[in-house]
Amino acid sequence: MRGGKIAILDCNNFYVSCERLFAPALENRPVIVLSNNDGCAVARSNEAKALGITMGVPFFKIRDLIKKHDVKVLSSNYALYGDMSARVMRTLAEMALNLEVYSIDEAFFDMSGFTGAGSIEHCKTIKATVQRNTGIPVSIGIGPTKTLAKAANRIAKKSPKTAGVLDLSSPRFMEKALAILEVGDLWGVGSRWAGRLNSHGIKTAAQLRDSNLTWVEKKFGTVLAKTVLELRAIPAIGLDSRGKAKKSITSSRTFAKKTSELSAIREAVASYTAIAGVKLRQQKLLARSVAVFIETSRFAPGQQRYKNSATFILPEPLSDTGSLIRYVLQLLETIYRDGFAYNKAGIMLLDLVSLHGQQRSLFSDHVQIAKNSRLMTAIDSLNQKMGRNTIHFGAEGLQSQGRVVKDRRSPSYTTSWSEIPQVLAIS
DNA sequence: TCTGGGGTCCTAGGACCC
């Protein structure tokens, strides 16, 4: 399908923009948002990027820089970001065809009905409407393929001339853009491949596009070969992946404090299982296998490293947290070794299948399954109404909320009744 | 006892994305 036209909308510095909505004092100054346990910088305002703060840099390495430039530092508030994301996507859905939400802050959509100046105009309207309705600034890139739309978006974000919207459909613009774009800035080319491509003299997007397809496929595999095709305006990554079901659900955390206690790890993985179980049921899925993994720190030179995982194929597809926890805890016993300072654990729900059209095993206990299902529905709805973790399984322990430290978290303005800003009226 | 080739499934690891 040549001659397509695809756009991608991407929220600018999304987490920082969300925080700024409720704290205008954060405007026009460097701001960063940290990962769980305040470990790394996962979002930066333009001012913070200008200071050289890179994506994913550990917080302790930029302490001095932060002090010197008075950078505002926030813990992540995923409830806020998830809620704002939903608002952006709802607004976009009213104006865009074949919307494909790609991540918390990005979505592709179909622009094949628009030509020339019409596409720019339509996307400028979208940009203004999203900004007005949600307060979130966005950029939009347009191109014949997803990869080229992403490239357009990349340039739109950086170049003030574009005013946040760039259409690379015309060959003249395209040639100019690909000649200046570095391969490492392309969607699908990470730092490893960028380095290898550079060593072969391929530095720009245009050079990658014009390289030998067979050679690329042999040296780098089918994934990068698709990128080459997309750069040649030949769609190789479909738009129509809407509503595709998840294949796995993971829940894992780095601990605030290292531990070698089996009991602490049991509580941790039990609570991760509960978190993943909620997602599983929300998506009307069942898991056919479960996995658990534990590991010691990657960054502890000299210390004995241990990491291991185990997978178990369930006797039948499951979604109730109680049963999942039982299997996970049994699995944990098989990989736990005494005497290691563990800093991370996690569980995965795998081989997910749709709840509908599932055949029950001849031997399964239908009465028990129906009971579990009613119980989980009741727990899920209570937790949704009264706040997460109102009711939880005994195996999760009492501190499942306390293991992750977020000292700098903003209030959950949009999702938690108890944290709504209070206004005191004095007459 | 010797032996080939092909298929499938699983796992681990590596690359990428946000």
Add this chain to the structure above:
DNA sequence: TCTGGGGTCCTAGGACCC
């Protein structure tokens, strides 16, 4: 001292089967 979390896809190698 302090280094996130949640995904996808591909590939290579081993086990196993016929």
